Amino acid sequence: xxxxxxxxxxxxxxxxxxxxxxxxxxxxxxxxxxxxxxxxxxxxxxxxxxxxxxxxxxxxxxxxxxxxxxxxxxxxxxxxxxxxxxxxxxxxxxxxxxxxxxxxxxxxxxxxxxxxxxxxxxxxxxxxxxxxxxxxxxxxxxxxxxxxxxxxxxxxxxxxxxxxxxxxxxxxxxxxxxxxxxxxxxxxxxxxxxxxxxxxxxxxxxxxxxxxxxxxxxxxxxxxxxxxxxxxxxxxxxxxxxxxxxxxxxxxxxxxxxxxxxxxxxxxxxxxxxxxxxxxxxxxxxxxxxxxxxxxxxxxxxxxxxxxxxxxxxxxxxxxxxxxxxxxxxxxxxxxxxxxxxxxxxxxxxxxxxxxxxxxxxxxxxxxxxxxxxxxxxxxxxxxxxxxxxxxxxxxxxxxxxxxxxxxxxxxxxxxxxxxxxxxxxxxxxxxxxxxxxxxxxxxxxxxxxxxxxxxxxxxxxxxxxxxxxxxxxxxxx
Ligand code: NI
Numbered sequence: 001x002x003x004x005x006x007x008x009x010x011x012x013x014x015x016x017x018x019x020x021x022x023x024x025x026x027x028x029x030x031x032x033x034x035x036x037x038x039x040x041x042x043x044x045x046x047x048x049x050x051x052x053x054x055x056x057x058x059x060x061x062x063x064x065x066x067x068x069x070x071x072x073x074x075x076x077x078x079x080x081x082x083x084x085x086x087x088x089x090x091x092x093x094x095x096x097x098x099x100x101x102x103x104x105x106x107x108x109x110x111x112x113x114x115x116x117x118x119x120x121x122x123x124x125x126x127x128x129x130x131x132x133x134x135x136x137x138x139x140x141x142x143x144x145x146x147x148x149x150x151x152x153x154x155x156x157x158x159x160x161x162x163x164x165x166x167x168x169x170x171x172x173x174x175x176x177x178x179x180x181x182x183x184x185x186x187x188x189x190x191x192x193x194x195x196x197x198x199x200x201x202x203x204x205x206x207x208x209x210x211x212x213x214x215x216x217x218x219x220x221x222x223x224x225x226x227x228x229x230x231x232x233x234x235x236x237x238x239x240x241x242x243x244x245x246x247x248x249x250x251x252x253x254x255x256x257x258x259x260x261x262x263x264x265x266x267x268x269x270x271x272x273x274x275x276x277x278x279x280x281x282x283x284x285x286x287x288x289x290x291x292x293x294x295x296x297x298x299x300x301x302x303x304x305x306x307x308x309x310x311x312x313x314x315x316x317x318x319x320x321x322x323x324x325x326x327x328x329x330x331x332x333x334x335x336x337x338x339x340x341x342x343x344x345x346x347x348x349x350x351x352x353x354x355x356x357x358x359x360x361x362x363x364x365x366x367x368x369x370x371x372x373x374x375x376x377x378x379x380x381x382x383x384x385x386x387x388x389x390x391x392x393x394x395x396x397x398x399x400x401x402x403x404x405x406x407x408x409x410x411x412x413x414x415x416x417x418x419x420x421x422x423x424x425x426x427x428x429x430x431x432x433x434x435x436x437x438x439x440x441x442x443x444x445x446x447x448x449x450x451x452x453x454x455x456x457x458x459x460x461x462x463x464x465x466x467x468x469x470x471x472x473x474x475x476x477x478x
Pocket of ligand 1: 303304354358394395
């Protein structure tokens, strides 16, 4: 009897303990969930945004260009990415895009709590490089602006052997050997120091840190026609991401065999010999037209396109004011969008050459200068049936070799709207109002930014109201 009673109490205590533990676990879980749900007020579903999706063939075998445009005014974006026949590669790219969209929408939701009305933009585009062995390097560029927050520019690279589906990393490209990485680190450090722009804007300490011989420092790379290109995207320097190109003759020794190259660039056949050149043969360079009595001409120029979305908007606005402009196109973009280049020409505008990949030609080898100019001229002629009328060097940077390679004038500008920097439609107009000449101004804009397309109408209205007539750069040069 006595022992039985004892058992009942025992059991009761065990029961009570179990209930208490259970209850506290339950409460803990509930609190945790609560915590989560308050920190991200509403769950974000990236796929719920209404988008227009498009897919087109590219000029690179086995690669399609996918584009996604948001139809949601509260979360505008324009995204382009490559798609191949290989699922693993495609999934990796899609995951990257999805994460970027998620971050963007999250930031917008947070910003909404501070401001009711603001504009935002997300542009993701990519560039393709093909190594002679068939390896594609895709350089994805993400450009993001939300309200007054500082805009950000991010790079990331993807790699694909489209025949095998392999996606090599920098470690694969360097044969996985630490001593090769050490050499790459030393070469990169040297190249950054040798670059006037980077060596000025980066401290010696930060160059050392970012070129330290760890794989992660070199994960963003491209194997181009010229060599191994490294993107130091970790710097987070907005438009100034340091990019270096190490020519194959310098890096062949550290590359795994399939990634070596003899560095020959396709077009060898142009006979220009710098030693024979006559100094007086160097072509015309202008940054504005000669002012003429009683005239009020302005030349509008749009660089870095064509772009499948914004170029068409620019064309539309120009048409509204019956204005002709000049478009300095990049060969790499014309290759992707020959039909947009054709539309520009069909609308009666002038087309100029703005190099293939937008390098600083004043620092490029003769071979590189030659291919940048002539490949672009060919692809423009192929797409539009006309030869580019003038050349605009990227960053306005050129030297005698550039001039010797050109059989057309160099056209710079005198009014720089800095539209690429501020991405602000209103500011573009203000810069023009401040800087335009009575006659002869050449205005620099970019037909790849939605903000430029947004602001163009006000610019055109202002110029028209003030009696300006619109001429092409060639007309301005006369
Ligand atoms: Ni440019």
